[in-house]
Amino acid sequence: MGRRPPCSQDGLNRGAWSSHEDKILADYVKVHGEGKWTDLPKRAGLKRGGKSCRLRWLNYLRPGIKRGNISHEEEDLIIRLHKLLGNRWSLIAGRLPGRTDNEIKNYWNTKLGKEVKAIPEKFNGEKAQSKSKERKAVASLKAKAPIELGKQSHPVIRPKAVRCTKVYIPPHRDDHKMADQNLEPHSNEHALESILEDVDPSNFFVDFDVEKLLSELYDDDFLQVCMDEPREDNSGVRGLDGRSMMLSPWSEISHHFHGAMPEEWRIGDGLQPNLAP
DNA sequence: AAAGTGCTCAACCGCCGGAAT
DNA sequence: GATTCCGGCGGTTGAGCACTT
Numbered sequence: 001m002g003r004r005p006p007c008s009q010d011g012l013n014r015g016a017w018s019s020h021e022d023k024i025l026a027d028y029v030k031v032h033g034e035g036k037w038t039d040l041p042k043r044a045g046l047k048r049g050g051k052s053c054r055l056r057w058l059n060y061l062r063p064g065i066k067r068g069n070i071s072h073e074e075e076d077l078i079i080r081l082h083k084l085l086g087n088r089w090s091l092i093a094g095r096l097p098g099r100t101d102n103e104i105k106n107y108w109n110t111k112l113g114k115e116v117k118a119i120p121e122k123f124n125g126e127k128a129q130s131k132s133k134e135r136k137a138v139a140s141l142k143a144k145a146p147i148e149l150g151k152q153s154h155p156v157i158r159p160k161a162v163r164c165t166k167v168y169i170p171p172h173r174d175d176h177k178m179a180d181q182n183l184e185p186h187s188n189e190h191a192l193e194s195i196l197e198d199v200d201p202s203n204f205f206v207d208f209d210v211e212k213l214l215s216e217l218y219d220d221d222f223l224q225v226c227m228d229e230p231r232e233d234n235s236g237v238r239g240l241d242g243r244s245m246m247l248s249p250w251s252e253i254s255h256h257f258h259g260a261m262p263e264e265w266r267i268g269d270g271l272q273p274n275l276a277p
Numbered sequence: 278a279a280a281g282t283g284c285t286c287a288a289c290c291g292c293c294g295g296a297a298t
Numbered sequence: 299g300a301t302t303c304c305g306g307c308g309g310t311t312g313a314g315c316a317c318t319t
């Protein structure tokens with residue numbers, strides 16, 4: 001599947017992994033754990049590069065990986081997160097337990113990428129921004145380094161501290177234990193429930209330097225574009241169960257916006273996380 | 278049935294940033 | 299402070315499969 005035929009001049013195998021190689025790698029990681037990827041091939045006796053081993057493990061062999069059949073709900077979440085984050089596949093994948101950045105990236109490039117062209121309104125929200133607002137946002141965004149324009153027609157937030165070094169696992173879920181016991185992953189319904197619980201906005205900011213992000217956004221015209229109808233209080237912010245979610249650090253975030261929350265960060269009434277305006 | 282075309286997705290590459298020296 | 303090493307990320311490729319003609 002790779003770009004080069006196997007057995008290159010440097011003596012390393014390339015291309016598709018054999019089941020034998022998979023077993024060696026999986027067994028090695030089980031015993032020694034992840035990390036030290038550059039040394040791993042030598043220690044494990046694999047004729048592969050460290051990067052290749054890491055990729056194979058993360059995208060294929062790692063316990064808890066879900067394969068294929070991205071559900072409608074997952075697709076919707078991907079769309080919303082992509083709208084907010086742009087091509088930050090690792091961040092998006094971090095919000096979808098069991099999915100890899102590679103898989104989401106592939107899914108977007110093959111399926112959703114085409115839909116963007118075919119039905120842009122699905123990805124741009126119901127209300128199109130006025131041209132003047134859009135121009136204003138573009139001008140504002142161009143002037144501020146941490147916020148860039150995505151390749152799509154609408155701006156996305158691209159904070160500087162975006163490298164996702166760990167996948168957030170909700171406290172009530174224990175995929176590692178599940179994998180160790182060779183248990184089946186959650187059913188789709190169960191998994192979706194977990195995903196939606198997982199999009200608690202306070203958790204969402206786990207990957208961001210919130211203070212920095214907010215300070216860079218604050219006083220920026222972009223916020224006005226984000227907030228069609230700024231609220232005078234935060235009473236509308238509710239959790240999935242309908243109860244108020246104004247708990248720290250959410251309340252602190254709200255404070256930065258003088259109580260007016262960007263629509264993207266509000267959880268809606270229903271099952272869908274309301275990340276889009 | 279065969280050839281052509283399109284699609285999927287595993288794997289590779291180059292670049293970047295942080296840690297170590 | 300400069301350099302090197304390593305892990306991680308996003309973009310891209312191309313083999314293999316599915317579908318169409």
